Amino acid sequence: MKKLITEEDIAALVSVTDPQYAPDGKRAAYVQTKVNQEQDSYSSAIMMYDADTGTSSRWTYGEKKNTSPRWSPDGRRLAFVSDRDGGVPQLFIMNAGGGEAEKAADIPWGVSDPIWSPDGKSVLLSVSLTSSERADDQEKKKRNEFEPVDIQTLTYKRDGKGLLKGSWTQLVLVNLETGNLQQLTDHEADHYDAAFSPNGEWLVFTANLTDQGDASKPSDVYLMELKSGRLKQITPYSGSFGSCAFSPDGSYIAMLGHENEYRNATLEKAWLYDMKNERLSCLTDMLDVHLSDALIADSLIGGVTPRPVWTNDGQGFYVLGTEQGSTGIYYISIDGLAYPIRLEDEYVNGFTFHPDQKSYIAVIAKPSWPSELYCIPLGEGEEKQLTAANDRFVGEHIISVPENLQYETKDGLTVNGWFLKPARFEENKTYPLILYIHGGPHMMYGHTYFHEFQVLAAQGYAVVYVNPRGSHGYGQDFVNRVRGDYGGGDYRDVIQAVDEAVQAYPFIDRERLGVTGGSYGGFMTNWIVGQTDRFKAAVTQRSISNWFSFHGVSDIGYFFTDWQLGHDLFEETDKLWERSPVKYASQVTTPLLILHGERDDRCPIEQAEQLFTALKKLNKTTAFVRFPGAAHELSRSGHPKQRMKRLNYIYSWFDQYL
Template sequence: MKKLIAAEDLVQLISVTDPNYSPDGTKVAYVQTKINEKKDSYNSHIIVYDTNQGQSYAWTHGKEKSHSPKWSPDGKKLAFVSKRDETSSIYVLRTDGGEAKKVAETPYDLTQPVWAPDGKSIVCSAKLTNKESLDDEKKAEIDSYEPLEIESLQYKADGVGFTRGKYSQLVLIDFATGALQQLTDHETNHSSHVFTPDGQAIAFTANYSEDKELNYVYDIHLLSLDDKKIRRLTNENGMFSSVSFSNDGRYAAFLGHEKEFKNATLTKAWIYDFHEEKLSCLTESLEVIFEDAVVGDTVFGAVSPDPIWTKDNKGFYALATDQGNTAIYYISIEGHAYPVRLEKEHINGFSLHPEEHMAIISSATPSWPSELYELNLETKEAKRITDVNESFVNEHIIIEPEEIEFESYDGMTIHGWLLKPAEYEEGKKYPLILEVHGGPHAMYANAYFHEFQVLAAKGNAVVFVNPRGSHGYGQAYVDGVRGDYGGGDYEDVMKAVDYVLGSYQFLDETRLGVTGGSYGGFMTNWIVGQTNRFKAAVTQRSISNWLSFYGVSDIGYFFTDWQLGYDLFENPTKLWEFSPLKYAENISTPLLILHGERDDRCPVEQAEQLFVALKKMKKNVKFVRFPNAAHNLSRSGHPEQRIKRLNYISGWFEDYL
């Protein structure tokens, strides 16, 4: 007999990500991640699928985390990142056997390895200050009592804490000798690095603008390995990443946008033509975002692939977010684009077979967590080739969500899902919980969501929709929330509740709950300050006061203006009008506040202010703080804390609904 899903079942879920075909197409390296037995961290290992045998074999073992597999150009070696001592380092395994070899010695973390075309060197990333050297015998210890001198707005980052002047720099490793050469030293982060096909230069993204703190851009640059000169390919007005070169070296493909709608702008596909020295956007008129914008809680360490070129140099494949799904699109150099795989699923990674007739995708569906699938690009048929989550699926009651679609107050079509209670019985009435995602520019999708299944197992129905502001439905749709927080988006989610109450007779309109995190936490705070329809609410890592958020969040000083359209000093009254804290006196819904103490994105003071205000007014409120937890607690935080968080949420609704 199948079991109901519990919060604790999170430890059974295994995440399969980052597939990479070997150069001859006979093997696929990928990463398999799960929570360890102590429930205090994650284990991740490199697994290799043999396409001839149809079997997977573990290539790394033990308690160390291993990830980022990259085949050498000749396919005889596999580089990966592992933390086997105090630092993360790059190791290489020979495909004919033997122990993994560390390629270089340094006290600093080396990550994100990329092979040179001749296989003689690797470019990677290292976080360094301008006073640190890769040749240091050991890393300087940080004195926790030493005062922190701050001169930059970018002095902290969520999930990192105080940056202390460290930036990601490019490092070249000579594979034969292990010699290290630092290639960049600008005080900015360098990423998305890749060699040109001739191995003479490295492309990367970085912000080299004069006022990088206030001019939030990421340009594509080209570093010549001969004279170390750097050339900028984009126009210092956008945000770009994910670079790859056509096989003949004529084109560089990359993804990004020119901030026409700030961070609500759709990511597009671009190329730079080196023959004509011309930059072109290939998907200007396509209402699709070329990135994985899905929000979820069971895919650990997903790596979106860079654009993958075809052998004829006439186009490339890229991942896109589209109508509640992620898809693989083909884009030609002439600007023709179409999906080659668009199903009801969340593809979080893919790799193209060298002969281009097959692809390997890592994908999840609403009723099955992430696995690897072999996709025939000619017949479009996909065959599951891993079964790491099969026992979990077979042993538990997993509810398939029903898709819904309705018109909002202004005629805009809203798309979403309803999850029935796990032990639904005809004729019974059940409570309904509204879930609101974060972002706001993210998207719920056709993917397994553990939190929703836990709530359904407790006898709740769950409605989750993509209100205006969500990705996946075009440029105007995603931009619709900017300057209107708590306006049209509020109407959308409230209309979702009205729609399902009117469409499903088993829902009890007197037992409504609401929850969400980040922007979803803001919306939860806003909703209970505007209406008393909900009998219970749980707000997570939320925003309550835009006036203080401006100065305490790692992104507050620009995000507030980008999203609300008002500056703290020019329009403080407007920011207060958008703040749920202003409406705290109206709140009568029992409210549970969950927040991480090391959240630098939505700092814990946002929760403290709301709690103090409500407690002083003698409202029904409870505040739970998670020590050392950052903003991503629900997705990649401490496993035991994640389980406790789920039990706090389901318990609160159980008490009040």
């Protein structure tokens, strides 16, 4: 008999990510991640799929994290990053024929994002360094955690990292023959999304080199001539660009980005830089699709969004796109032709093309099946599931299948979402309903397995979750509609979701309604309980309660508040207060549980503290749970035991009041 899904089943899920075909197409490396319960962390292994046998084998062992497998140009070696040696991620090289991996360099600050040079002699790495540190520093001085932090810029902290202490991501080249390190960049800025030209003469990367220290400023793409170190900016100082890839002959650079027309609500577009004519052009002005992954899920650990993948003839490239609750793969030609080659009711997180480009391997999670690898022909033919990492989990558990929900708003918008029945649904019973609101707000729920919703369904709850205005996946106008109207049209959209669900499913007990959400969804939960007494229980997570203070304490608050609320901090303080849920604490009658991570720098815990204090002073029914060390991503990639306890707190609160 199949079992109900529980919070502990987080440890049973396997995350399959980052596939990489070998140059000969006979094998594909990928990463498999699962919970390490003893160490309350995650373990990642490099796996190898053999196309001839149709089987996978493990290439790295132990309980550490082994990630980012990357083939050398000749296919004879595999580079990857591992924390097996002392807990700091380092670059390792393994022969494709097997054997022990060898550490390529000793960089005490850790490394990430390995990229092979075209000649296969070197590997480019990203390293976080302060202005006084060099990657090739032989003294390798240990950082003093008690040293005072001198802050000169607005970007002094980052969620998940804490205080940056003056460190920036620099690009470092490791010569595999000599072991020598060459630091290619040293600006006080993060350098990322690097790529070599096919002839090895140029390096392209993204950085903000004109207004360092302000994350709200544009990010531009730069060309570096490796021989001289000369830099050339190839994008206008007007937006955010990155994810670059050279065409096979080096004539073009494909990239993704936008010109900030709608601030952080702007859709990612595909761009082309002509190396010979030094001209940048947008290829997808007419495509109303966000060319990135904006789908929210909680069962995929370590997903890697691929940069553009060129066709062998250099006439176009493939990218991910977010549309209508799905992510798929889009083809973009250098002439501006754009269309999806794969867009199903599923979540495509990554892909790698076979060298002959007649097929590709994709990481796909489906509504009732967590991530696996699938081989998909480019044309006629059937897809084939290559891995069975989650077969046992799916076979042993009751998984509630989401049903589509769509409705029209009074102002003429179409809102899409899903409804999840209780796992052991019985026709003649009534059930409580939970409205779950996503964060962002410029993200998207979609056609994917969502563990948290399955846990709630297993506890006997129906769940409704929708993409209100402001969500990605439904075009530029839709995603921009929330800006300047928080708590307005978006509030009406999610409340209507409840109305639609109650009407469509008579078994819902309209007297037992709950609401929850995190980040922007936490803000909306706070807003809802201050505006209506319709819900009998609520749980707010990593939320915003006071826009005025959020402006100064969040790692993005100083620009996010301006961009999203549209009110000046100094001249329109009253308007920020009008949109702050804490103002309406006296109107709250719904029992409210407040969950927050203590190291959340995106929505700092003082937001929860303010709300809890206000409600307690007013003798409201509330409780406050703090998660030590937890950052903003607690629910998706935080410590496994904290994730489990968090789920238990949520459904226990609903059990008590619903």
